[in-house]
Structures are given as C-alpha cells and as structure tokens.
Amino acid sequence: MTPNTGTSSALSPRSALAASFRGGTATAALLLALIFVVIATQNPSFFEGPPLMAFAKKAAPLVILAVGQYLVIVSGEFDLSVGSLVGAQVVIAARLIDGEESMTLPVIALMLVFGLVVGLVNGLVTTLLRVQSIITTLGTMLILFGAVRYWTGGAPTGALSESFRVPGRGGIEDVPFFGQVPWALVIALVVAVAAVLCMRSPFGRALVATGDNDVAAAFSGVRVWRTRTMAFIGSSLLATVAAVLIGGFAGVTAQVGEGLEFTAITAVVLGGVVLGGGRGTVVAAVLGALTVEALFTLFNQLYLPSTIQPSVQGLIIIAAVAYAARRGDLRLPERLRRRPDHPTERTLGSSRR
C-alpha cells in the first residue's frame, strides 16, 4: 500500500490531456481528420484560408448549439427545443428590429432574456414537475413553433438591421493568409473555451456527476434540480447566441432553425458524448459538430443533394450510439446495476404501493 500512488500524475498536464481524450474524443478527432482528407482530395484549395474561414463561419452556430446541447446531455437530459428557439429568436429579432439600427442592442438583450426564460421553464418543468426532458422540450419546441407561426401569421415580417447581421456575416478583415476571420469563429471559440473552463469548475463537476449518478450526486449534497436547470438555461442562452449568428448569416425565413436540435444532438453523440449523461467532453462535442458540418460540406462537393442530409444524420446517430454500446460505454439502467441479492431494507407496515 504505497501512499501517494499517482497523486502527482493526477494533476499533471499529461494526464489532463489524456483525460480530455477519453470518452471518444480521439475517435471524433480521427473521424474529422479523415473527412478533411477526403475533402482535400476533392478540393485541394479548401485549406487555403478563405475557404476554411467560410467553413468556420458556417460551422460556428452548430458548434455553439452543440456546446449547449452537451451541457444538457451530460447532465442526463435532452433539449429538443433549441431548433424552434433559434427560429423563434430570429423571427422575434426581425419583427422587433424591423430594420431600425438603434433597436439592435435592446432586442438582443430581450432575446437573451427570452432564451433565459425558455431554459428556466424547460429546467424547472423537468426537475420539479418531473416531466421527462424529452417530453418537456418536445412540448416547448411545439409551443414555440406554433406561437411564432401565430404571431407572424405564417410568414415572418420585418427585417434585421445591418449591425445585427455583423456577427453572423462580418469578421476581422485583411488578416494575412486567412483573409477575413469571421466574428462567428471568434464567438464560437470564446463559447468553447468558456464551456471547457465551466466544466472544470465545481459546477461542471457537479453537472457531470449528476448525469452519471444523480442519486449519488444528491447524496453528496448536489442540488440536482438546480444543476440541471442551469444546464437547460445554458443550452437556451447558447441557442440564442446561435440564433444571432444564423439570422445574420442566412437572413430571415420561415424555415430558419428547423431540425437544428437533431443536428446538434447528432453532433454531440458523434463526439462520443453518451446519452444518459456523465460521459464525454466539451471538446468532443465541438469536434462532433465540426465533423457533421464537414460531412455536409463534403456532400456539397460531391454534388449530393442536400435533401439527403437528414437521412445521413439518422445513420450517424444510430451508428455512433451502436459504436458506444459496443465499447460498453452505455450505462446500464439503474435497477440492473444494483446488486440483486441485497434486499432493500423496508420497515414494518410501510406500504409498497
């Protein structure tokens, strides 16, 4: 029994790096590299700076959404409402700004508040009312979708201001080699770094522990309801940020945001983040998002119709989860993990009903 075994290595950067490559991060990185290689063979100029920056600009919203989805999934829940929320936010922005430059900042502030409220509702309904998150957020998704249709009468009205569109379209101009470094890339990087730091904070550790075993977390003093609600709020706020980028990049249409929740979940799962919670890293989720976006880019280059994309997403989700299950990474249900020959103590007269 040697004391201090591995104590020093636990704190060394090497081990931290190794830890960050657990849970499928390495697999996701490998997959991304593979797709990039295929893209390079099809289009050698892809890595010449401007095309790469264009890719980054396009991928940034998905990266941000994936980070938000990661927060919720790692805590053991789902957030299906983000796609509808992005759509709702863009429509709200267009209608309230209506081309008025001075309205930009107040409306963005309002959008953040709206995102916060949606996240709070998702979180509290899931944790305090004990509605499964897949149902809660499915409900929120439909409510937002319908409310926006009703409010706009079917077709979005108004227009975004020029300054609103800067984050999604603009960037730091005239950078050597890259040309324009898009703001979207900068924002996505800031979000990713902030998320990595957050996951290393006490809150992040409590969040992962909650996803891994919420009973043990609660017994350890974690306020499970609060922690999960925070994850939902984080997801909704990041969806709002993504909405600003998507609105700026693609403009206002009735279809904006449609299906994004599934793309985000695909990205997170592809990164090896295990549904059911407790496993996977932010970096893995980001790599997953980049992989999905790279795959779509590759499809464009191969002149495959974009209508096939949902089918591919479906295949990816099933394949990624099957792969994780093969590695034995999926948690068994709680009752199967309990030792069978250990009767739960029960007192006299306490009803089993």
Place this chain on the structure above:
Amino acid sequence: MTGPPLLRMSGITKSFLGVRVLHGVDLELRPGRLHALVGENGAGKSTLMKVLAGVHRADEGTVELEGSPVSFEHPLQAQRAGVSTVFQEFNLLPERTVAENVFLGREIRRRGWVDGRAMERATAALLSDLDLRGIDPRARVGSLSVAEQQVVEIVKALSHDARIISMDEPTAALADHEVETLYRIIGRLLARGVAVLYVSHRMREIFDLAHTITVLKDGRLVDTVSADAVTPTDLVRKMVGRPVSAVFPEPLTPHGEHVGRVRLSVSGGGNAQLDGIDLQVRGGEILGLGGLQGSGRTEVAHALFGIERFTRGEVFVDGRRIDARSPRQAVRAGLVLVTEDRKAQGLALNQSIAANGRLVLDAVWPFGSARRARRLPEILSSVELVARAGHGQDVRYLSGGNQQKVVLAKWLAAEPGVMVLDEPTRGIDVGAKQAVYRLMRELAAAGVAIVLISSELPELIGMSDRLVVLRDGRVAGELPGGSGEEAVMAMATGSPHGNDPDPAVDDPRTPPGSGDEVVDDAMKGTGASTPPPTPSADPVPPTGDGGEDPSARHEEAAP
C-alpha cells in the same frame, strides 16, 4: 412427524464467484408441516430457497421430490412440479387485476381468446378455499394493501397446485393484524397437506408456526430440531454461536478538543417509520446501531442526513439544533453519511477518483472547493487507496474495497464532526475491511463521533464502544460494547435472553391458524435482554407489535 418426506434436499452446495455460500445442506419437508429456516443475515437461507425454487442451480447435492430426483433449472419447472415460492419482493403487475395476476402466463383460453370470466371464477374459488372473500378477483392489484397483495402471491402459488410453498420473510412488510391473516392462511395450507418452508428472523413467528426448525450459519447446517424440543434462547445461541473470525484494532488514545463532548444528540426522533429515537454520541466514540434488516437502522441514518427527515423530535450536532431537509444541509452542519449502497448511492462510477473525491466539496462549498481539495491526495493516501493508474482513473475500474475508500475519502474531505457509516464493509475484502476499521479508530481518536450500522454482528460488537439496538423502528435497548452476540440478537429479534425462561412458554407454538391468542399475551416485555436478565420477562415477546406499543424503550424495572 413421521411418514416419508415430500421433498428431500441433501448435500446442497452452492458457490457464487468462487465464494461458497452453502456447504452440503440437508433439508426435508413433510406434508402438512411447517419447516422454519433460521439464521443470521448471509447464513444462506435465501440461497437455499432459491435453489429449491429453481432460481439457482446447486453445484452439488440432490433434490428428491416424493422419492424421485428432480433438477429445477427454471422457476417454471419448479412451479409445474408443485414447488412454489413467495419471494420477499412480490412479482405482481400492479396495473392488472387479481385474476390476471394469478393466471399470468397461463391464462385460461376459450377458442384462442383469453377467458377473463373463467379466470375470475377460478380465482374466486381459490380465494374462498382460503376463506378470503374480501378480495375481489377483478380488483387492480395496485389498489390492494400489502397484505392483500401477499395473499394474491399465495393464491398464485396455489393455482399451480403447489404442494410445497416456501415463503421468504413473508411478514417483513406486514402490519400486526395482517400477520394474523397470514397465520390463518398458513394454517389452512397445512391442513390441506401442503408443506411450507418458512424463512423468518422473528422468533415469535417461528415458535408460533413451526413444527421443525433448521438453523443455518455461514452456509452450513447447524441443526435441525423439532420446535418442541428447543427454547428460543437455545435457538439464538445456535444461530450466532461462532468464533469471532475477524480481529478488530484496539482503540487509539484519543486527542483533540472534541473528545468526550456530545457531538450528536437525537431526542424523540420520529417519522413515518421511526419513533422515539434517542441517541447521544460523543466525540471519540463509536456507537453501534444494531438490529435486523428492516428494523430502522438505515432509516435513522437517512433521517439524520435529511433524506427522509425526522418529523418529530430534535437533532443537535455540536450543540446546534439542525433540521436537515437535504444532504447538503446535513453536510453543512458537519454530519455525513456513508451510504450502504456504494454503487447506487455513493459513487459516480464513470468519473475519476479525483472527481468523486472532491464531489462533496464541489457541491457544498463551490467557492472554496479548490482550496479544500488540496488536501485530497493526503486523504486518499490516508485511507490507503491503491490505484495503480493514478487518481485520474475512473472509479468503476476499482475493486469494491478501493471504491469504498474513495467514498470514505469523499466524506473525509468535508471534515465532518459526525460520521454515520451504513454497512461500511459490505462486499469488500478482508484487507480493505481492516483498513476501514483502522480508519474508524483514527477518526474516533481525532474526536469524530461515529455511528456504525452493520449487519455483521462481530464487526458491530468488535468496533463499537456502545450499542443501541433497534427493533421495528424503535430503540429496543442499549448494550455496552463487547456484549455477547446472543444478547444483541436476542434484543434485535425480541426473543428472551435469559437463563431459564418460564416453562409455560417453552411451547408457545400453537396450532397454526390460532395465532391470534398469542398476540395478546405477548404485548409486553421486550426489554428482557437488558442485563441482568429478569426471570419474570415474557419469554416470547412480540416482534411485530411496535406499531401499537407506546413505550419504545422497555427499561424493565429491576425486580
């Protein structure tokens, strides 16, 4: 008691993962007779029952049913052969009706369709056979009381034309008046010539019902005796009379400011399952909390820890009154609980040792966690954790003993003043047990107040300075450290512990079916085991009367 046995099990041996839990056990069941199977927790009673039921296969030994050898590989085979088992956990579908449950998997059909009416008629016939007309075959099982659900289980067993019914602690979940119903049913079963195998911890039931008693200890057959020929005291002695196999470290010299001060004090604590809980634990002291499974030990721990809190009474930690409504509040007050179920309640298995170790700090003191977590490597080495791959290793890859050390380290990081340990050595190897014992001694010496809950009597007695024994959610009495196992068992089972029980109660076994009378004359005298033994104590006190008896602690007046 003559006649050929209906069932004969001989030389039954069974191992799980190389650990032998049954060593050549013999058992004979005769028609119309109730055979009780007794022993401490882990003696092998349930395993033997499961071998009989076809859940487990014996490694060695034979089972003969009416003289011809049988080998049940599946519970269905056993049922078809007329051997039915009523397990402690019911196997009923709560949303289906009584009749549907009774005929589950063997529905009566007419032209290929399930004939609900016929099943209801058949169920009603079975129920009236047992003189139980109060249960409607069309009632939803979930709407029945626990006792009625048990009746449904028994009727289900009977519907297989069972000739042998085994019951695993059938009264564990029943209230007093419900136990009487069970007695009546058992009486009817015996009268019909069914052989009953009955597992129970409760002396009273055993002596009320049994014709023959088999005692198991550590997987071996100790004795099979006629119930007339044995006293409760003898029986308890047979159950526990083993040499103390583990050696416990000696207490260390206490130091520190908290030694001797009352750190945890509970007065009159009660909730839905507990009543009249009084405890005082001083710094430097290890208080053992004894009792059978279901006696309320874990419930006390959960109440202290704010999971199922006390609704009555007061709890003080270090002189401050606390009313923990969540584990977080309890931890903040300086009270921690090492839960009994390590995997389900103690650890996030997919996280690293380091992450689990600082989880309490992260959760309860998020702003000081980094500073407090600096002590973690030191704590992990003080619990003698062996992790070859470093503290970044996921805890699921650790052995049970090392996992338990991570749990202990997690709680030690919170620097508790009061530590409740619920089965801290369950399922861990001897070396790890010794490490846990040493740690407990060190903590006690440093002034921590420790409450130890354990089903292993030698451990409980060997480690505790004082013992409080619970029974049916109440304090049954207090014993000094180093008391005999028999005294603890006697107090826990509510059987008398004395030299010479009143001869009148040497045959309290009444004809099955008339257990009602015994209930009345056995309403008092549960404190018989408080030394010195009082000869006037009722020798067969009730075990199931906790619900009605207002005085939880029977401090019997000295004669």
